[in-house]
Amino acid sequence: MQLDNAAINALEKRYRAALINSVTGFKPANVVGTADSEGNSNLAIISSVFHLGSQPPLIGMIIRPSPVERHTLDNVLDTGSYTINHVASSFIEAAHQTAARYPRQQSEFVATGLTELYVDGVHAPFVAEANIRLGMALREHHPLAINGTHMVIGEIQWLDIPDACVAEDGSIDLAAAETVALSGLDSYHSTQRVARMAYAKPDLPPKKLDQ
Amino acid sequence: MQLDNAAINALEKRYRAALINSVTGFKPANVVGTADSEGNSNLAIISSVFHLGSQPPLIGMIIRPSPVERHTLDNVLDTGSYTINHVASSFIEAAHQTAARYPRQQSEFVATGLTELYVDGVHAPFVAEANIRLGMALREHHPLAINGTHMVIGEIQWLDIPDACVAEDGSIDLAAAETVALSGLDSYHSTQRVARMAYAKPDLPPKKLDQ
Numbered sequence: 023m024q025l026d027n028a029a030i031n032a033l034e035k036r037y038r039a040a041l042i043n044s045v046t047g048f049k050p051a052n053v054v055g056t057a058d059s060e061g062n063s064n065l066a067i068i069s070s071v072f073h074l075g076s077q078p079p080l081i082g083m084i085i086r087p088s089p090v091e092r093h094t095l096d097n098v099l100d101t102g103s104y105t106i107n108h109v110a111s112s113f114i115e116a117a118h119q120t121a122a123r124y125p126r127q128q129s130e131f132v133a134t135g136l137t138e139l140y141v142d143g144v145h146a147p148f149v150a151e152a153n154i155r156l157g158m159a160l161r162e163h164h165p166l167a168i169n170g171t172h173m174v175i176g177e178i179q180w181l182d183i184p185d186a187c188v189a190e191d192g193s194i195d196l197a198a199a200e201t202v203a204l205s206g207l208d209s210y211h212s213t214q215r216v217a218r219m220a221y222a223k224p225d226l227p228p229k230k231l232d233q
Numbered sequence: 234m235q236l237d238n239a240a241i242n243a244l245e246k247r248y249r250a251a252l253i254n255s256v257t258g259f260k261p262a263n264v265v266g267t268a269d270s271e272g273n274s275n276l277a278i279i280s281s282v283f284h285l286g287s288q289p290p291l292i293g294m295i296i297r298p299s300p301v302e303r304h305t306l307d308n309v310l311d312t313g314s315y316t317i318n319h320v321a322s323s324f325i326e327a328a329h330q331t332a333a334r335y336p337r338q339q340s341e342f343v344a345t346g347l348t349e350l351y352v353d354g355v356h357a358p359f360v361a362e363a364n365i366r367l368g369m370a371l372r373e374h375h376p377l378a379i380n381g382t383h384m385v386i387g388e389i390q391w392l393d394i395p396d397a398c399v400a401e402d403g404s405i406d407l408a409a410a411e412t413v414a415l416s417g418l419d420s421y422h423s424t425q426r427v428a429r430m431a432y433a434k435p436d437l438p439p440k441k442l443d444q
Contacts, residue, residue: 026390030392036403038288039287041404041405042286042287046317051259070284072283073254074380078242122437178238181241189251192247193251194417207404214422219421
């Protein structure tokens with residue numbers, strides 16, 4: 023299939039959304055936990071979390087202006103706090119269900135059966151079922167005029183990762199953590215590591231590391 | 234392992250980079266092709282490509298201020314053109330090698346053995362070995378003062394996907410396309426779809442679709 027820009031824009035809306043949501047490759051599957059200033063919790067699956075930097079430890083994410091994600095954004099802006107929780111293979115169905123348009127006053131934790139977990143110093147709720155959990159503090163909010171989305175930049179305040187999934191060099195074995203990858207709008211994937219590569223240098227050929 | 238912000242910042246630099254590059258979950262593995270105004274080509278692996286919107290079809294990516302990625306950014310800003318090519322399992326080693334610090338005048342295509350492919354109307358070179366290829370036009374450039382990185386937003390001008398990998402609803406079977414997922418700085422993963430979920434609605438329980 024070869025399409026130019028005009029052909030893409032002429033596609034039927036749902037077909038185009040499925041296609042264009044797939045073309046960037048695999049996406050991280052995370053559920054983002056928040057609570058309003060009165061402590062009413064919210065949970066939303068977000069597939070646009072990206073690494074921004076390690077020092078300081080910064081993470082970006084894109085929030086869409088849909089009613090569902092708007093609840094998350096409002097809570098982030100009101101409280102400065104959110105959590106990022108890796109979707110594991112054990113709770114794909116509940117994680118996906120957080121994308122439904124529940125009314126603001128209904129917690130997706132209650133609706134989907136996922137369990138709130140609180141940590142001292144972090145206002146927003148974590149997901150107890152997740153194996154890898156990050157507590158975030160809002161650093162910057164960039165509304166993107168080009169299409170009405172919002173970029174949120176946060177700094178990691180707290181992280182929790184199973185010891186057995188952290189290698190000696192600090193890298194995390196995400197397959198061992200049962201973290202899943204997302205493609206498009208609705209496809210969840212398990213993974214298998216096929217190669218770990220040595221640090222690339224111009225004067226050396228590519229080299230696989232022992233895994 | 235539980236770490237707060239101070240403990241993260243106190244980690245040894247390489248350990249911290251490996252850890253924090255892993256904590257967002259799986260990342261898309263793409264090589265980004267560019268050429269300067271004289272046609273000298275450049276290719277760099279970028280793990281921070283993200284979906285921004287379907288109408289218009291917009292994609293974002295983060296470029297770091299390293300010498301390698303700086304060549305890419307300069308070409309994008311000078312010509313307004315770049316390509317995003319999915320890393321397939323058949324060329325992981327060559328794709329990873331594009332991260333080496335080759336001098337500006339040396340093309341990573343030549344250095345790694347990957348093949349330039351040109352399409353009418355797109356200045357930047359595609360990667361012939363890739364199964365899924367996107368031609369992009371620069372729309373916005375946001376330098377991010379918080380850590381010196383750059384967000385680049387582009388619109389899809391042209392895309393090429395094997396027909397056999399596109400489902401009736403427009404979603405792409407990335408596993409069939411042999412697209413790999415990246416974790417951390419250097420771990421490449423093959424994938425297997427474990428669930429495809431129906432559109433989530435508040436009044437219906439989560440439902441798996443036939444795959």
